[in-house]
Amino acid sequence: MAAETGTPTTLTLKSNDDELFSVAESAAILSVTIRNMVEDGCAGGVIPLDNVDGKTLASVITYMNGISAIPADEEKKKSYRDKFLSDKDFETLADMVLAANYLNMSCLMDAVSAKIAQVMEKKSVGWVRRKFGIENDYTPEEEAAVKEEHKWTFEGVETDDDN
Amino acid sequence: MISQLPDDILTSIISRLSLTEAAATSILSTRWRRLWTHTTRLNFPHFEQQRGSSEKYMKYLQEIKFPNYVKFIDRVLDSYNNDGILTEFSIHMPCLEGANIEKWIEFALSRKVEIIDISMVYFINATKIGSYSFPWPSNTSSLQCVKSLKELTLGAVDLDDRDIELLISNFIFLERLSILRSRKLRNVAIVGHLGLKLKHLEISHARNVESIEICDATSLVSLRCYRLPFTYILRLDNVPRFTEFDTSDQYRNTLADVLPRIPSSIHDQLLQLKLTTAPEFIR
Numbered sequence: 001m002a003a004e005t006g007t008p009t010t011l012t013l014k015s016n017d018d019e020l021f022s023v024a025e026s027a028a029i030l031s032v033t034i035r036n037m038v039e040d041g042c043a044g045g046v047i048p049l050d051n052v053d054g055k056t057l058a059s060v061i062t063y064m065n066g067i068s069a070i071p072a073d074e075e076k077k078k079s080y081r082d083k084f085l086s087d088k089d090f091e092t093l094a095d096m097v098l099a100a101n102y103l104n105m106s107c108l109m110d111a112v113s114a115k116i117a118q119v120m121e122k123k124s125v126g127w128v129r130r131k132f133g134i135e136n137d138y139t140p141e142e143e144a145a146v147k148e149e150h151k152w153t154f155e156g157v158e159t160d161d162d163n
Numbered sequence: 164m165i166s167q168l169p170d171d172i173l174t175s176i177i178s179r180l181s182l183t184e185a186a187a188t189s190i191l192s193t194r195w196r197r198l199w200t201h202t203t204r205l206n207f208p209h210f211e212q213q214r215g216s217s218e219k220y221m222k223y224l225q226e227i228k229f230p231n232y233v234k235f236i237d238r239v240l241d242s243y244n245n246d247g248i249l250t251e252f253s254i255h256m257p258c259l260e261g262a263n264i265e266k267w268i269e270f271a272l273s274r275k276v277e278i279i280d281i282s283m284v285y286f287i288n289a290t291k292i293g294s295y296s297f298p299w300p301s302n303t304s305s306l307q308c309v310k311s312l313k314e315l316t317l318g319a320v321d322l323d324d325r326d327i328e329l330l331i332s333n334f335i336f337l338e339r340l341s342i343l344r345s346r347k348l349r350n351v352a353i354v355g356h357l358g359l360k361l362k363h364l365e366i367s368h369a370r371n372v373e374s375i376e377i378c379d380a381t382s383l384v385s386l387r388c389y390r391l392p393f394t395y396i397l398r399l400d401n402v403p404r405f406t407e408f409d410t411s412d413q414y415r416n417t418l419a420d421v422l423p424r425i426p427s428s429i430h431d432q433l434l435q436l437k438l439t440t441a442p443e444f445i446r
Contacts, residue, residue: 094165101172109175116165117179125190133164134191146196150186 011038012046013061019054020046027064032104051102056095059088063108081111090119090131170198178203178250182239200243203250205271207236210256210284224286225259233262240270253280258319275311282318282343314339323347331356338382341365354378362404366391377402385409389439399426406432411439 009025011034029035037047049057063084070076088096093116100108120128129136138146165173177185177199185199210232212224236254252271256262264281271279312334322330322345330340331353338360342348348369353359359380366375367389376398377383385407388397393412399405410421421438 090165094168097172097176098168101169101175113172113175114179116176120176120180120188121184125187128188129191131165132191133166134195135166136191137193138190142193143190146190150189 013057014046014048015052015054015057016048016050017054019057021057021061023061023064024068027061027068030064030068030105030107032106034103049103052099053095056092056099059092059096060099060103060105060108067107077107081107085111085115088115090116093119170201173198174201174203177201181208182206183208186239197244201247203248204252205239205243205249206251206253207239207255212257212286224257229257229259230261232256236262236267240267243270247274249274249276251278251280252276253278253282253316255280255282255284255318257286258283259286272309272312277311278314279312280314280316280318281320282316283320284318309334310336312337316341317343317345319344321345321347324350324352327351327353331359331361336360339363341387342367342369344368346371348372349374351375352378353380356380359383363387365389374398376400380405393420397424397426399429402429403432405429406434407437408433408435409437 010022011025011028013021013023013028013034015021025038029038034047052060063081066080066084067077070080085093085096093112097109097112097116100112119131123131128134136143165176168176173195177188178201180188180202182202182205185202188199189196210229212228213220249271252267252274254264254267268279268281313336315330315334315337322342324347327342327348331337335358340361340363342365344367346369348366349371350373351366353361353364354376355378357379360382361380362382362384364377364383364385365387366372367387369391372391372395374396375388377386378398378400380402381404383402383405386399386405387409388395389409389411391412408425410424412420418438425433425436
């Protein structure tokens with residue numbers, strides 16, 4: 001809540017690697033997790049965010065400030081989200097989706113999930129396994145069985161020529 | 164690493180993929196094998212058919228492709244996890260016999276679905292166009308507690324006037340309703356439903372509609388009516404939020420034709436009028 005003098009309330013957030021960040025309360029409460037803490041009166045001092053590192057938190061705060069500066073216009077918010085995520089690499093996206101989940105920010109969670117899904121689209125099985133760090137623990141027989149069971153899904157997906 | 168994310172986050176990612184791509188992730192590893200069955204979006208790929216085809220092709224569509232398509236949907240629903248909550252459910256297919264649409268709708272409603280789109284596409288053989296009546300789930304009393312449904316689109320499903328009444332009074336949290344190509348609609352009345360949440364209504368390509376009457380729809384913002392009979396009558400009363408009217412008629416639709424149709428009760432509140440017409444009728 002902004003003070004009546006017009007000075008916005010500022011919160012201090014602490015990442016799990018002990019970096020401190022100042023952020024306007026009005027932007028920070030996009031996170032339901034932070035909003036609940038504020039409403040419970042825990043916001044007096046420093047708000048510790050045990051599941052988010054400093055690098056990711058800095059990025060999330062950039063997003064919070066950016067999106068809350070846009071008036072209620074879904075189109076503009078969407079294009080801001082697209083632009084914000086456009087230069088993020090895969091590791092960053094994975095960190096962001098974890099942070100968005102922990103902070104309970106459904107709009108960021110949705111946008112990052114959609115972005116990761118977009119990267120996966122039309123990629124070969126081998127590509128996705130490498131990028132996602134997934135170890136194939138199927139036996140050849142099991143893999144053949146799953147492939148057979150889901151035969152209808154493999155039309156239109158690129159063949160896996162480098163695995 | 165993406166692979167280290169917990170299951171519910173992976174499910175959120177999978178839900179953003181098309182249904183076939185989501186199911187294809189089952190091949191990645193044993194952990195992924197059943198993850199896709201938690202997807203919150205069941206948007207089935209549209210039934211595809213080529214135009215102007217031979218008798219042989221038609222026979223193939225009817226006797227092989229369509230039954231396989233139905234089997235495919237049934238199988239996906241069978242393998243869907245039991246406690247899942249759905250956000251979207253859509254099926255676009257021709258109206259041929261052998262599909263248990265009631266069961267599908269019941270399935271979606273039981274998963275607290277928010278958006279349903281069931282559209283019957285034209286089957287290439289025009290003489291064989293069928294139509295489904297509205298597939299009310301066999302146990303309509305179960306509808307009483309459906310609070311999840313926010314958007315409903317029904318294409319070429321033959322609703323009659325009473326079905327609309329049932330829809331409106333049962334799906335009380337509905338915000339968007341689109342009824343397309345229903346041939347049985349005649350006098351649509353949405354009257355006296357206090358507390359109705361409906362914001363956007365579309366009734367289009369309903370060739371036998373004689374009148375549309377909407378009264379006391381206090382949340383209604385927009386109405387779209389495309390290609391209705393030229394003679395239909397529109398009545399709007401006590402729709403305080405109503406600001407947008409979107410209308411189109413391929414054959415004759417000039418400003419002089421449309422303006423008298425707009426009820427005088429809303430002249431003062433209309434902010435946006437969209438009129439689409441064939442070029443030769445622009446004067």
